[in-house]
Amino acid sequence: MSHEKPSKNEDEYFARRDAELLRQQRDAAKQAAADSERKSHHMKCPKCGYDLITGEWDGIQIDQCTHCHGIWFDAGEAETLIKKSAAPNALGRIFRAVVKGVSRE
Numbered sequence: 001m002s003h004e005k006p007s008k009n010e011d012e013y014f015a016r017r018d019a020e021l022l023r024q025q026r027d028a029a030k031q032a033a034a035d036s037e038r039k040s041h042h043m044k045c046p047k048c049g050y051d052l053i054t055g056e057w058d059g060i061q062i063d064q065c066t067h068c069h070g071i072w073f074d075a076g077e078a079e080t081l082i083k084k085s086a087a088p089n090a091l092g093r094i095f096r097a098v099v100k101g102v103s104r105e
C-alpha cells in the first residue's frame with residue numbers, strides 16, 4: 001500500500017473532525033467549571049455567602065442564612081405558604097416562628 005498524500009477532502013475532514021473534538025472538549029470543560037461553580041454555591045446565602053440551614057415551620061421548609069438571616073423559599077414551599085396564609089394570621093404566625101428560630105441562639 002503506497003503512502004499517498006491525503007487528498008484535500010481528507011484534510012478538510014480531519015480539520016473539521018479536530019475542530020469538532022476541540023469544541024467538545026471546550027464545552028465539557030466549560031460545563032465542568034459551571035457545575036463546580038454551582039456546587040460551590042449550594043446551600044450558601046446569595047447575599048453574604050454564609051451557610052443556609054433548612055428549618056421547618058408549620059410543615060413548610062424554609063432555608064435561612066445563618067449569618068444575615070435572609071429567608072429563602074423553594075417554589076413549592078412558597079406556594080404552600082400562600083395556600084396556608086388563607087387561614088387567618090397564618091403568614092404572620094409563620095414569620096414570627098421563623099424570626100424566633102433565628103434569634104434562638
Ligand SMILES: [Zn+2]
Pocket residue numbers: 045046047048049050065066067068069070
Ligand atoms: Zn446571608
